[in-house]
Structure formats: structure tokens, C-alpha cells
Amino acid sequence: MSDTLDDAAAILAAQPFSALVGARITEFGGGSATLEIPIRPDLLQQHGFVHGGVLSYAADNALTFAAGTVLGASIVTAGFTIAYLRPAVGTTLRATATAVGSGSRQVLCRCEVYVDGPNGTTLCAAAQGSASVIDLDRTP
Known part of the structure; x- marks a missing residue:
């Protein structure tokens, strides 16, 4: 996405949905990124667990920020599982992503x-995905 944690934080802050969920980037660089979200009642589903959409958002954005440390800021998620x-029950959600392989246009x-x-820190989800370079001059 950019070169520094401050630059990455500015990009995250420019995303209205990220602001809505209260996301913050706490680590960025060298092929990895960590995104944190304070858990609050409006992010839960009917059983009191963090909604799966919030977990997906956290994984998606962490994956893309990790990819951005490799390819730069002009990227988008190409897909993920x-x-x-x-x-997820607790106070803070933490998504940590690492780049595991790249080409010139995809990570x-x-x-x-x-x-x-x-009960401490618990692994609640795992994801894998890719991000690709996007030509912003050619986007409709």
C-alpha cells in the first residue's frame, strides 16, 4: 500500500467502511500487516459472537495491506477464502496477514x-487470498 505504518494508517482512515467498524492498522511492512478492531455490541450477531462479515472484512483488508507491502498502493483484492x-467473543479482533508468494502483478x-x-487469545478464523495491481487510470 505504501512505505510506512503512518501512510498505511492514512489509507485505512480514507476507507469509510474501515472507519465504521473502528479498524486500525498496528503493524505494516516487510510482507506483513496486522489490523485490529475493538469489539462492540453492534458488531455482534444474534448469539453474541462477532459477525462473520466483520471477520471476513478483517481478513480481507489485512491480506490486501500485506500484499501492498510487496506491490504498492494500487491494488485490490482478487479473491479470498x-x-x-x-x-469470536472478547474485546479485540486481530487479523495478521503475511505475503507468501508474488509475481509482478499479484501477491x-x-x-x-x-x-x-x-480465556486469552484464540484463533477464530483463517484465510488465504490474493491481491492484484489495478490500473486506476483505466477504471470506469
């Missing part, structure tokens, strides 16, 4: 999503 492993990344909860 996620496996929900355990319900493959893996992500683990953890929750800080009453």
Missing part, C-alpha cells in the same frame, strides 16, 4: 484472525 474456526497472502477474550 475464509474458514471460521471458533466463535498470495495468508491470514490468521484472533480474538482477545476471557
Whole structure:
């Protein structure tokens, strides 16, 4: 996405949905990125767990920010898959992604999503995805 954590934070802050969920980027560089989301009641589903859409958002954005450390800022998610492993109950959601391979226009990344909860830190989801360079001059 850019060169520094401050630049990455500015990009995240420019995303209205990221602001809506309260996301913050806490680590960025060298092929990896970590995104955190404070858990609040309006991010939960009917059983009191963090909604799967929030987990997906966290994985998607962490994957793309990790890819951005390799390819730069002009990228978008090309696709990803996620496996929900355990319900997310706690105070903070943390998605940590790492680039595992790249070409000149695409990066493959893996992500683990953890929750800080009453029993410590728990792995609640895992994802894999890719991001691709986008030509912003040619986008409609």
C-alpha cells in the first residue's frame, strides 16, 4: 500500500467502511500487516459472537495491506477464502496477514484472525487470498 505504518494508517482512515467498524492498522511492512478492531455490541450477531462479515472484512483488508507491502498502493483484492474456526467473543479482533508468494502483478497472502477474550487469545478464523495491481487510470 505504501512505505510506512503512518501512510498505511492514512489509507485505512480514507476507507469509510474501515472507519465504521473502528479498524486500525498496528503493524505494516516487510510482507506483513496486522489490523485490529475493538469489539462492540453492534458488531455482534444474534448469539453474541462477532459477525462473520466483520471477520471476513478483517481478513480481507489485512491480506490486501500485506500484499501492498510487496506491490504498492494500487491494488485490490482478487479473491479470498475464509474458514471460521471458533466463535469470536472478547474485546479485540486481530487479523495478521503475511505475503507468501508474488509475481509482478499479484501477491498470495495468508491470514490468521484472533480474538482477545476471557480465556486469552484464540484463533477464530483463517484465510488465504490474493491481491492484484489495478490500473486506476483505466477504471470506469
